[in-house]
Amino acid sequence: MAFDVQIPVRFKHCDPAGIVFFPRYFEMINDVVEDWFAQSLGTPFEVLVKENGAPTVEISAGFTAPSLHGDVLDFRLTPVRLGRSSVSYEITAHCGDELRLRCSGTLVYIQRMGKSQPWPDSIRERIEAQLPSS
Numbered sequence: 001m002a003f004d005v006q007i008p009v010r011f012k013h014c015d016p017a018g019i020v021f022f023p024r025y026f027e028m029i030n031d032v033v034e035d036w037f038a039q040s041l042g043t044p045f046e047v048l049v050k051e052n053g054a055p056t057v058e059i060s061a062g063f064t065a066p067s068l069h070g071d072v073l074d075f076r077l078t079p080v081r082l083g084r085s086s087v088s089y090e091i092t093a094h095c096g097d098e099l100r101l102r103c104s105g106t107l108v109y110i111q112r113m114g115k116s117q118p119w120p121d122s123i124r125e126r127i128e129a130q131l132p133s134s
């Protein structure tokens with residue numbers, strides 16, 4: 001089961017050429033992950049960060065067509081691997097039928113500013129239920 005969210009391309013996202021500048025895509029990707037935790041995993045980051053964290057340890061992205069101010073991007077996040085303390089995901093963003101980006105990333109559940117920790121059962125169970133093989 002995937003998590004879907006729309007993000008409109010705003011003036012602040014665009015470079016002087018009028019297209020989304022790539023660091024802004026990484027901010028959008030983080031927004032998608034934050035929304036996934038809040039809306040789908042039952043743990044908003046503002047709650048999670050009180051005693052824990054979830055830093056990204058690996059991320060890669062490919063950009064297949066430019067996005068313009070006013071476009072509405074349909075982001076889809078799919079968790080693809082769940083470990084003891086890590087989760088790997090894939091994200092796509094489309095505008096209409098056109099693929100604009102692909103991304104794969106891994107984040108790790110940690111003690112605040114510390115070492116990796118096993119996922120709490122409440123989060124683990126929700127991610128497990130969303131893995132493609134489930």
Ligand SMILES: CC(C)(COP(=O)(O)OP(=O)(O)OC[C@H]1O[C@@H](n2cnc3c(N)ncnc32)[C@H](O)[C@@H]1OP(=O)(O)O)[C@@H](O)C(=O)NCCC(=O)NCCSC(=O)c1cc(O)c2ccccc2c1O
Binds near residue numbers: 048052054058083115
């Ligand atoms: C995150 C670390 C502290 C982990 O180090 P540690 O020694 O505790 O654990 P391990 O090395 O044994 O690994 C645990 C776990 O992670 C998997 N893993 C580690 N590295 C990779 C990798 N490169 N690619 C894929 N997977 C990896 C490993 O296989 C283990 O998996 P299991 O499932 O088997 O447990 C340490 O790595 C670290 O500090 N890294 C630096 C992280 C960082 O600075 N990232 C930069 C961006 S910060 C960021 O994005 C971010 C920060 C926050 O504070 C947030 C807080 C809240 C929400 C989001 C945040 C956020 O996005």
